[in-house]
Amino acid sequence: MRDIPGPPAQSDGGLSAIADAGGLHTYQLHLHETYGPLVRFQLPGASSAISVADPVLLEATAATNKRPDKLFEFLAPLCEAGNLQTLPADEHAPFRRALLSVLAGRPSHEAHFPAFTTLATDLADRWAGHAGPVALQQDLSELSLRMICQYALGGGIDDPSRVVSAFETVLTVYLGRLYKHEDDLERAGRALAYLREVVDGVLAADGSELVTALVKAGLSPARVRDSVLMIMLAAHHTTGVAVSWTLHLLSRHPAHAVRVTEEVDAVLGDRPTPSYADLRRLPYLEMALKESMRLYPPGPYGARETTEDLTLAGHPIPAGTTIFYPFWAIHLNPAYWPDPLTFLPDRFTPAEQAKRPRxxxxxxGLGPRNCEGASLAMIEAELVLAVLLKRFHFDPVAHHPVTPVERFVLWAEHDIHMHLTARHAA
Known part of the structure; x- marks a missing residue:
């Protein structure tokens, strides 16, 4: 792989280069801007790694079903029965089927839609009575957490704010260890113990569709517990963050915000909330959401490990190589996204989408380990956006910095603060 372009080797395994760039997510942008779509680089936790930012080259690796153990080691403390993120393919397949049976079913989505609408409306009512700006990511992550517990885990939780903060503590500390950062492991341990208490409470609730599916798939009680914890982590982060970035971008692009709100008003009329069927009638809202996830993908990267030799762009790639998927860099590749930093929802008309590679x-994500809850996340996000944009006009707080940072997801370092102006009462 020495003939693949990339930066000079460093004695610290690339740690200083990542730190100097402001994190792995921004380092990837720098690498691909400098060296092209296929880059050889040093990655903590990987003996050899290449990064692929070209969608055509990605397709050659999409079927790979092994995650690098060392790279995902930071999630191991959340899993007492083996790291769910690095399960071998034969163990992962029945686990994935069980998740899809619950999370990907449209009849189930429609059945839970009224409960989701109530939760979204409750947040809008709370914001309507709130004096001063609101913190989008914190509140929307809590809402997403309530939704996943309502949908798949059989009930609610008492203190979603504390749960969100505990997840952030666990991820910040354990992810930091991958980059040799010293942090308070005792604090992370307390946060993790609290999260496990919450999961035990969720598991004690009746009517958990997801737990039933996991038990039928043959998962042990310990692995069921781990699965619930990881699903709570993934589901609340991704949806809440995606909605937050969408509102952030719309607030800074008034013309696009007007198009979305006019569409919402036309479809909903005097109703404060959409029906499940209404979501299909909100194409511009969906395009704005997709464009925000292009500019700020909730998960900024992924990785696989090759289990056999392969060839990419004429370069032999040996088995055991870490293939890094820099989703953010892929989404900003100017060969497929002209003027890539500009927010343009019309990139996602059917005609425009048909022009681009898969x-x-x-x-x-992609391949056999992509997100099982993708369709559910889109429904939740579109519903929440429709409810909030019907009720409020969003204005950014002046001089408040909005800086993307890597916290397992692409998070805004100091949250995203907004002033709200009422448009329509509930």
Whole structure:
């Protein structure tokens, strides 16, 4: 792989280069801007790694079903029965089928839609009575957490704010260890113990569709517990963050915001909330959401490990190589996204989408380990956006920095603060 372009080797395994770039997510942008769509680089936790930012090359690796153990080691503390993120393919397949049976069913989505609408409306009512700006990511992540518990886990939780904060503590500390950062492991341990208490409470609730499916798939009680914890982590982060970035971008692009709100008003009329069927009648809202996930993909990267030799762009890639998927860099590749930093929802008309390769847009990952909850996340996000944009006009707080940082998802470092102006009462 030495003939693949890339930066000079560093004695610290690339840690200083990642730190100097402001994190792995921004380092990937720099690598691909400098060296092209296929880059050889040093990655903590990988003996050899290449990064692929071209969708055509990605397709050659899409069927790979092994995640690098070392790279996902930071999630191991959340899993007492083996790291769910690195399960071998034969163990992962029945687990995935069980998740899809619950999370990907449209009849189930429609059945839960009224409960989701109530939760979204409750948040809008709370915001309507709130004095001063709101913190989007915190509140929307809590809402997403309530939704996944309502949908798949059989009930609610008492203190979603504390759960969101505990997840952030666990991820910040354990992800930091991958980059040799010293942090408070005792604090992370307390947060993790609290999360496990919450999961035990969820598992004690009746009517959990997801737990039933996992048990039928043959998962042990310990692995069921781990699965619930990981699903709570993934589901609340991705949906809440995606909605937050969409509102952030619309607030800074008034013409697009007007188009979305006019569409929402036309479809909903005097109703404060959409029906499940209404979502199909909100194409511009969906396009704005997709474009926001292009510019700020909730998961900024993924990775696989080759289990056999392969060839990419004429370069031999040996088995055991870490293939890094820099989703953010893929989404900003100017060969497929002209003027890539500009927010343009019309990139996602059916005609425009048909012009691009399949893997030019991968907000939920790709291949046999992509996100099982992708369709559910889109429904939740579109519903929440419709409810909030019907009720409020969003204005950014002046001089408040909005800086993307890697916290397992692409998070805004100091949250995203907004002033709200009422448009329509509930």
């Amino acid at each position: 893997y030019a847009y991968v907000p939920f």
